[in-house]
Amino acid sequence: MKIFVCIKQVPGVSEVRIDPQTNSLVREGIPSVTNPFDKNAIELALTIKEEQNAEVIAISMGPPQAKEVLREALAMGVDRAFLLSDKAFAGADTLATSYTLALAIKRILKGSKDKTNYLVIVGAQAIDGDTGQVGPELAEELNIPQITYVQKFELKEKIILVERIFREEEIVIIETRVPALISVLKEINTPRNPPMSGIVKAYKKEIKVLNAEELKPDKRKIGRHGSMTEVWKIFVPERKGEQIILEGTNEEKVQELCRNLKNDKIL
Amino acid sequence: MSIFINDELCTGCGSCTETCPFVGIEIIDNKAVITENCNFCGACLDACPVDAILIEKKEFEVEKIDLSEYRGVWVIAEHYKNIVHPVVFQLLGKGGDLAKELEVNLTLVILGANFDERLEEFSLHGPDEIIYIKSPILKNYYSDLYVQALIELINENKPEIILIGATPTGRDFAPRIAKRLNAGLTADCTGLEIDQTTRNLLQTRPTFGGTLMATIRTPNSRPQMATVRPGIFNSPERSKGKTRIRKIDFNFKEKDLVTKIVRVIERKKNSINLEDAEIIVSGGRGVGSKENFKIIEELAEVLGAELGGSRVTVELGWLDQDRQIGQTGKTVSPKLYIACGISGAIQHLAGMQNSEIIVAINKDRNAPIFNVAHYGIIGEIDEIVPLLIEALKKELNQD
Numbered sequence: 001m002k003i004f005v006c007i008k009q010v011p012g013v014s015e016v017r018i019d020p021q022t023n024s025l026v027r028e029g030i031p032s033v034t035n036p037f038d039k040n041a042i043e044l045a046l047t048i049k050e051e052q053n054a055e056v057i058a059i060s061m062g063p064p065q066a067k068e069v070l071r072e073a074l075a076m077g078v079d080r081a082f083l084l085s086d087k088a089f090a091g092a093d094t095l096a097t098s099y100t101l102a103l104a105i106k107r108i109l110k111g112s113k114d115k116t117n118y119l120v121i122v123g124a125q126a127i128d129g130d131t132g133q134v135g136p137e138l139a140e141e142l143n144i145p146q147i148t149y150v151q152k153f154e155l156k157e158k159i160i161l162v163e164r165i166f167r168e169e170e171i172v173i174i175e176t177r178v179p180a181l182i183s184v185l186k187e188i189n190t191p192r193n194p195p196m197s198g199i200v201k202a203y204k205k206e207i208k209v210l211n212a213e214e215l216k217p218d219k220r221k222i223g224r225h226g227s228m229t230e231v232w233k234i235f236v237p238e239r240k241g242e243q244i245i246l247e248g249t250n251e252e253k254v255q256e257l258c259r260n261l262k263n264d265k266i267l
Numbered sequence: 268m269s270i271f272i273n274d275e276l277c278t279g280c281g282s283c284t285e286t287c288p289f290v291g292i293e294i295i296d297n298k299a300v301i302t303e304n305c306n307f308c309g310a311c312l313d314a315c316p317v318d319a320i321l322i323e324k325k326e327f328e329v330e331k332i333d334l335s336e337y338r339g340v341w342v343i344a345e346h347y348k349n350i351v352h353p354v355v356f357q358l359l360g361k362g363g364d365l366a367k368e369l370e371v372n373l374t375l376v377i378l379g380a381n382f383d384e385r386l387e388e389f390s391l392h393g394p395d396e397i398i399y400i401k402s403p404i405l406k407n408y409y410s411d412l413y414v415q416a417l418i419e420l421i422n423e424n425k426p427e428i429i430l431i432g433a434t435p436t437g438r439d440f441a442p443r444i445a446k447r448l449n450a451g452l453t454a455d456c457t458g459l460e461i462d463q464t465t466r467n468l469l470q471t472r473p474t475f476g477g478t479l480m481a482t483i484r485t486p487n488s489r490p491q492m493a494t495v496r497p498g499i500f501n502s503p504e505r506s507k508g509k510t511r512i513r514k515i516d517f518n519f520k521e522k523d524l525v526t527k528i529v530r531v532i533e534r535k536k537n538s539i540n541l542e543d544a545e546i547i548v549s550g551g552r553g554v555g556s557k558e559n560f561k562i563i564e565e566l567a568e569v570l571g572a573e574l575g576g577s578r579v580t581v582e583l584g585w586l587d588q589d590r591q592i593g594q595t596g597k598t599v600s601p602k603l604y605i606a607c608g609i610s611g612a613i614q615h616l617a618g619m620q621n622s623e624i625i626v627a628i629n630k631d632r633n634a635p636i637f638n639v640a641h642y643g644i645i646g647e648i649d650e651i652v653p654l655l656i657e658a659l660k661k662e663l664n665q666d
Contacts, residue, residue: 011290011475063303090303095446127594128475131454136410136442145525146410148439161529166408166435167347171532176525186595224307228451228488231308232469234288237480241624245632245643253644254654257626258662260642266546266603266624267662 001054001178002118003045004105006138007038007073009066010128034069037123039076039191040184045121046077047189048155055079059104061089061097067207074202075194082108086211089223096226098137103215105142117158120181124149132183139181147174148183269323270307272299276319283311283320288479308481334466337427337489340366342394343417344377345408345436351377351389354432356502358495359392361459362430363503365468368461372396374426378416378517380406390510393503397510402517411525413440416517418447426490428468430459433494445492451485452492457499458482468493477617498542498600539573539589546572546603549592549619550580553608553629554648557585562652563607569659575599577615593618608648611636628652 012033045056058073060066061084070081084104092100109115120142125132132148139146151171152163158178163171165185194202212222220226244260246253261267279297291305299311299319312320342358344351359375366373372395380403382389389397400416421429421444431437433455445452458471462484468491471482485491541547548567554560560580567574576586578593592599594614604622609615611627611634619625620639627640628651637643644651 085303087303090305091307094442094452095449098446129454130474131442132438133442133445133452133454136439137446140414140443140446146439146443147526148410149435166439169347169534169536171534172528173530173532175527175529228449229453229483229485231306232482232484234308234310234474234479234481237473237477241641243637243640243643245637245645250646250650250654253646254651254658257642257644257655258658261603261624261626262662264624267659 001052002109002112003048003054003056004108004118004120005038005041005045005056005058005073005078006101006120006122006134007042007058007060007069008035008123008126008128009033009060009062009069010035010126032065032068034072035123035126035128037125037127037184037186038069039123040186040188041121041123042073042076042078043189043191044153044182044184045119046192048119048153049077049079052155057082057108059084059101061085061092061100064209070207071202072194074205074207075198076192077194077198081205081207083207083209084211084215085209086213087223088212088217088219091224091227092222093227093229094131094133094137095228096222096224098134098141099221099226100215100217101134101138102141103217104210105138107210107215116179118179119155119160120144120179122181122183124183124185135181135183142179142181144179144181145176146181146183147176149185150182151185151187153182153184153188270301270305271321271323272301273319273321274298276317278317278319280316282314282316286310286314288475332488334427334487334489337425339371339374339424339426340369340428341374341376341421341426341430341490343429343431343437344375344379345432345434346377346379349379349381352432352434352497353502354434354495354497356392357497357500358430358432359394360503361495361500362428363393365428365459365461366395368463369427369466371427374398374424376400376417376420378402378405378413380404383514386512390512391505391507393506393508394510395508397512399512399514400517401514402519404519405517407528408436409524409526409528410440410443412517412519412523414443414447415523417444420515421448421490427466429490429492431492431494433496437494441492441494448490450488450490450492451483452494453483453485454494456493456495459493459495467491473617477620478613539587541573541575541590541592541597541599544573544599544601546570546605547575547592547599547601547619547622548572548605548607549575549577549609550586550607551577551609551615552579552583553610553631554580554585555608557583559649560585562649562656566605566607566652566656566659569656569663570603570605572603572605573601577609577612606636606640607652609636610634611639628655 058078058081122135150162154161246256289304344355374396375394376398378400453470460469467484474481550563575592580586581591594617600621605626625640627636628644
């Protein structure tokens, strides 16, 4: 069986700040990281592989530097890694992204004996865009069932049994068959740290770059052209109300705070 | 769409690289160069002091669909144990405003099993029409059945806008429908407006963990789909109006199901309700120890507030996981939020920056929490908080 894990390189959001003076995004020195949820997806794929015969394939779409996250996936223990990178893929929204990812998956499956013996695992969402849309759209493009927000997973002879969390009050146990797409929550496992040996091996493995020429897409469906949504504007949210730093002795600061909260009719 | 740099004008000043949220523009050899990350958002255009950047927003060469064929605003309902999710009524409120502006009907679509008696009641929330898709199997939620039934209905009726709650359920089926229709979908919107001239829906949503807002539109395709964050819009006043009710029997065959619900395990819903709390007192690493957290608890008690904390306090075992506030915890918007010893990492801010009044107490005057705070006290937690408890006790006893 083939297990595809789709991963994304994201800015380490914890580092992103707004400069209060210029009101613009401070990006300087912000490292790019593997989307945290995607590490849970990789971990799940590797656990399945340890229990049964499977090949784990990591796919990412992005600029050349996205190789870094694929290198990390290889170091964790992924068998093969593909980067979908081309200027023609730029500006893709979730529709165009899922189309391109599906093309790559279909292409990689082409050589296998049983083209339906596969699983796709994705993180529930990326921490930069926060949409969680690529997973279900990819499942639709591949025409396979999807189960989102999974916190527990079992696979026995092509039967998938999962715990899906949609609300606090209930856990729903759902069954489906391979091929299928699963989106995972961080509760599902604790991603391993790449072992030293894995890091060394990862640098010897090839990261195959697939461009538009190789994937032969319908040009109307990729990149900016394939995207139905467009970013019309981006802005820094206005802060609500004034900021007052209370001065004086500690007692005075506290008194002043109480007075203000009273004026605001909070107390 | 294309973006160009006029090399003759570009001075390589770098204003564009500083404002670009996507690392989509770089300075190479003293000239700006567009990278593959470019999202054509146009932030660099405004930043460029010499107008060296040009975006050509020409019409895409896509199959032109007749946008005018699409009319009406739809809200898709979500329910659990026969109780409709509150976001559905909030969407009817906002959807009603949008429909009025567009001079079209507002339609509530509900897929379910036992709603015959309830439709009258739903009509009080302002829809011009209710479409009820009925089948015993629809008592529960199935992605595949929702997609199948809704696709058929949408293709037949061609609404121009479809609003869905940004709940796990909504975010499960909405993308699948969008993909099959090749329709634009915007996730987790917090603002919706109409551009009157184009009838485009302007969809605003937080991005980069809430540090930035993006307004998205779908100029060339219909329907325009959006999932909308619960708790943002108000439910409409109930009123009696004319509502057309259509019931459709859903012809479902067992073999249509690709996923099967094996079992449902009920859990007790947590009694801690941070999302609805009016006041929250919250602690962070700066509180110092589990022992010290007791004064934070006491402050919460005096105010009748819920207790919360940042992720690190949960990791250190000072606080239960279900009290964690932030990107990986709860999102809250109380009337008053008191942050004690919280530095204000972006993940934490994402979970509380919509609070009405934010008070920050921290010894580090450069802590980012002060950027969102309305009142800031710079000082030690173990000095300020006990004083505050005393002052509040006096204050509250007087009333």
